[in-house]
Amino acid sequence: MKAIVFYYLSLPAVLLLCASCGGLLAIMPAAQNAPAGAEAVPPPLPAEAHSVAGDASLEKTFDSGHWVTTPSDAEIMIIGITGRRANRGEAVKEALADAARKAALYHGVRAESASVLNQGSGNLDYFSDFDYSISPSNDHEAYIDALVFNEDEDVLEKNGVLIVRTRYSGKFDVPPYRSAVEDGVPVWVKNYTADIPGFLAGVGFSRNKGSLQKTHTASYETALVALLPQLSTRVSNEVVDVSGAKMTNSVTRSEGELVNVVILETWFDKKTNSVWTLIAAKAKN
Secondary structure (H helix, E strand, O other), X not given: OOOOOEEEOOOOOOOOOOOOOOOOOOOOOEOOOOOOOOOEOOOOOOOOOOOOHHXXXXXXXXXXXXXXXXXXXXXXXXXEEEEOOOOHHHHHHHHHHHHHHHHHHHOOEEEEEEEEEEEOOOOOOEEEEEEEEEEEOOOHHHHHHHEEOOOOOOEEEEOOEEEEEXXXXXXXXXXXXXOOEEOOEEHHXXXXXXXXXXXXXXXXXXXXXXXHHHHHHHHHHHHHHOOHHHOOEEEEEEEEEEOOEEEXXXXXXXXXXXXXXXXXXXXXXXXXXXXXEEEEEEEOO
């Protein structure tokens, strides 16, 4: 069983009581270049949207702060990102690993989230916490060799990061989605939601975490976790002992298994250095 990595998003004011994830998913339908033994993907849904991120130079796309990576039925465009390294070759490998982790999500992932809320009688007697776990069905290393990129056009070092724009070929279930911008900002950022027929849509947000790499990762992971309340949610009261005092916490847990996970757009707010991400996925049947 794979280890589950937990990411903490808020102040550690309380030890979060979160049940461990269940068994890992079976290998989900894979693309043509996916690991051997994977099943074929069902025929894709009709879609109007196709990838437009490759129409501009990578630097121009990066400088715009708006990455549009809507897939076609035969290709997913995936951006891998890592911090800059003295050895460029090692940095490229790390960025490819980041892209491969996102490719693995398409073929299945189990996720859990738990939020804790306690409101006492005093004005300052209040705290909350949030935690989540993400467990892809397949190891990301199996997808690295399936990613294609041009060393001259698809690798960029700038502002302390190295990014690689990759393409992952196969047959994909494509969300019927088109990017829309209003006053220079994606509509889904303004509305903090999106409606994609036949798919679940999740919007993730992360404040500046000190590096673009960390902020970007937290943003797309929270977008994925934002889908979970649409799958399964339960609320319970749990009594915990904090420094000898008994406290009752309201705990909301959400969990589920997702497939066909794709990152559609990423928006970088240059004023605050925060990152927004829009993800589409389907619930595993």
